[in-house]
Amino acid sequence: MKLDVRVLRYMSSEEFRVLTAVEMGSKNHVIVPTSLIAQIAGLRHGGVNKILGELAKKKLVAKVKNSMYDGYRLTYGGYDYLALKTFSRRGSIYSIGKQIGVGKESDVYLVADEEEIQSVLKIHRLGRVSFRAIKAQRDYLQNRKTASWLYMSRLAAMKEYAFMKILHEHGFPVPKPIDQSRHCVLMELIDAFPLREVIEVKNPGKLYSDLMDLIVRLASYGLIHGDFNEFNILLKEDGEPVLIDFPQMVSISHPNAEWYFNRDIECIRTFFRKRFGYESVLYPKFNLDVNREFNLDVQVAASGFTKQQQEELEGKNARESVKGEDIISGDANIANESVIQNVTKDAKSETEEAKSETEEDPESDLEQLNNRDYMAHR
Numbered sequence: 001m002k003l004d005v006r007v008l009r010y011m012s013s014e015e016f017r018v019l020t021a022v023e024m025g026s027k028n029h030v031i032v033p034t035s036l037i038a039q040i041a042g043l044r045h046g047g048v049n050k051i052l053g054e055l056a057k058k059k060l061v062a063k064v065k066n067s068m069y070d071g072y073r074l075t076y077g078g079y080d081y082l083a084l085k086t087f088s089r090r091g092s093i094y095s096i097g098k099q100i101g102v103g104k105e106s107d108v109y110l111v112a113d114e115e116e117i118q119s120v121l122k123i124h125r126l127g128r129v130s131f132r133a134i135k136a137q138r139d140y141l142q143n144r145k146t147a148s149w150l151y152m153s154r155l156a157a158m159k160e161y162a163f164m165k166i167l168h169e170h171g172f173p174v175p176k177p178i179d180q181s182r183h184c185v186l187m188e189l190i191d192a193f194p195l196r197e198v199i200e201v202k203n204p205g206k207l208y209s210d211l212m213d214l215i216v217r218l219a220s221y222g223l224i225h226g227d228f229n230e231f232n233i234l235l236k237e238d239g240e241p242v243l244i245d246f247p248q249m250v251s252i253s254h255p256n257a258e259w260y261f262n263r264d265i266e267c268i269r270t271f272f273r274k275r276f277g278y279e280s281v282l283y284p285k286f287n288l289d290v291n292r293e294f295n296l297d298v299q300v301a302a303s304g305f306t307k308q309q310q311e312e313l314e315g316k317n318a319r320e321s322v323k324g325e326d327i328i329s330g331d332a333n334i335a336n337e338s339v340i341q342n343v344t345k346d347a348k349s350e351t352e353e354a355k356s357e358t359e360e361d362p363e364s365d366l367e368q369l370n371n372r373d374y375m376a377h378r
């Protein structure tokens with residue numbers, strides 16, 4: 001999934017209005033009925049159809065016919081667009097540069113604000129891997145899948161931002177989080193190489209113990225990284241490590257905490273042995289070395305990423321381990337994701353509901369769009 005920057009430049013305000021309406025309708029429908037889109041957008045039906053056609057051409061929405069009704073779903077392209085638009089309006093992003101990372105479930109870009117201060121944009125793309133596997137599936141399954149993956153990607157971004165923020169505030173070596181919208185996180189650019197690409201270090205023993213100390217210190221704050229490896233550790237020129245990639249962090253109160261903790265330790269031990277020929281008999285033990293002193297795991301839940309959201313995200317992880325089966329039934333239990341749900345619901349109350357549930361800040365474009373005067377006086 002490429003980020004198509006060209007699309008960003010050529011969009012009329014009406015197109016944006018309709019795209020926003022599709023997003024709002026997506027809160028309750030995987031496939032948003034065209035009539036509902038028209039209603040939310042406050043445009044005539046004929047007008048909406050034409051604009052939806054334009055948006056579909058740009059791959060920001062996709063037309064879906066199913067047995068119940070015709071409608072549209074938001075694509076990753078459309079979701080990208082909406083997030084970028086929000087960042088741009090907030091002044092967080094002015095220009096987009098090259099892609100610096102392609103993970104299994106994310107795309108990472110270099111971006112800059114108007115003062116040309118560079119930062120890193122991480123776009124979460126959950127489901128990309130398993131999505132390919134269901135390409136051959138029937139349309140409506142594909143579409144259900146996409147919509148719920150957008151939602152899961154948003155949860156991953158919210159989680160990553162919340163953890164990065166709290167870790168940064170407590171002096172951990174992580175990028176400074178800058179902004180978050182939908183499935184995107186904006187953060188400080190770290191001028192460093194992933195440890196994975198580092199062939200030699202001056203003092204492997206020092207780095208090894210720094211990393212082990214970091215794992216123990218995180219645990220003393222109540223947290224386990226969960227993916228603590230050479231890909232997620234950036235090494236600065238001065239030899240200081242910086243930790244990235246937080247969507248899988250777990251609390252040390254998690255039932256499998258010790259297992260996650262040991263796995264993080266083992267990743268580092270294995271890497272140091274293979275890469276630097278360095279081995280130490282010393283490494284932290286969960287029961288001996290971890291003394292909980294702070295509760296960042298609890299704090300983060302209070303700071304905007306709720307326990308319920310955490311569970312929804314974990315639900316996805318749990319399902320992933322049931323190979324194959326999740327492809328068809330996996331997302332059935334995600335809130336608001338039923339294809340036929342609400343079709344008959346009174347459109348007016350639904351429009352209100354969709355509007356009231358928008359996630360962005362009060363000054364958002366969405367609010368602006370909801371203001372009829374805005375349309376009338378344009």
Ligand code: ADP
Pocket residue numbers: 100101102103104105106107108120122175187188189190191192194231232234244245246
């Ligand atoms: P994924 O979840 O796909 O593994 P990561 O957060 O690990 O995503 O980022 C992928 C890659 O992007 C990293 O290995 C690193 O090379 C680069 N990267 C991510 N964040 C930053 C950052 N803040 N500064 C510099 N490079 C980064």
Ligand code: MG
Pocket residue numbers: 103231232245
């Ligand atoms: Mg990573």
